[in-house]
Amino acid sequence: MEAMVESLNTEKFLKFWEEKFKDPTCEMCGSKEWGIDETLGKLTPFIPATENITFPGPPQINGSLGLVVVFCENCGNVKSISRKTIDSWLQEREK
Numbered sequence: 001m002e003a004m005v006e007s008l009n010t011e012k013f014l015k016f017w018e019e020k021f022k023d024p025t026c027e028m029c030g031s032k033e034w035g036i037d038e039t040l041g042k043l044t045p046f047i048p049a050t051e052n053i054t055f056p057g058p059p060q061i062n063g064s065l066g067l068v069v070v071f072c073e074n075c076g077n078v079k080s081i082s083r084k085t086i087d088s089w090l091q092e093r094e095k
């Protein structure tokens with residue numbers, strides 16, 4: 001699994017973005033300028049997928065969802081895209 005995670009780069013993410021988001025207009029402000037979290041989910045917080053959450057604490061990796069954060073450059077509206085979905089898409093393309 002680690003190899004898959006390492007294989008994602010900004011260029012590949014942009015291909016995913018262009019294919020999946022046909023009209024990437026910010027629904028809040030109408031801008032089309034988006035910024036990407038360049039760690040591509042490596043350093044972003046994990047959202048625990050279980051209900052057994054205790055805070056404060058370190059990010060939980062097991063049972064968590066890796067997210068790539070994309071944000072509107074104009075108003076700061078944030079999109080979180082599941083790393084799992086991106087990795088599956090990449091895996092399909094690179095077969």
Ligand SMILES: [Zn+2]
Nearest residue numbers: 026029072075
């Ligand atoms: Zn916006």
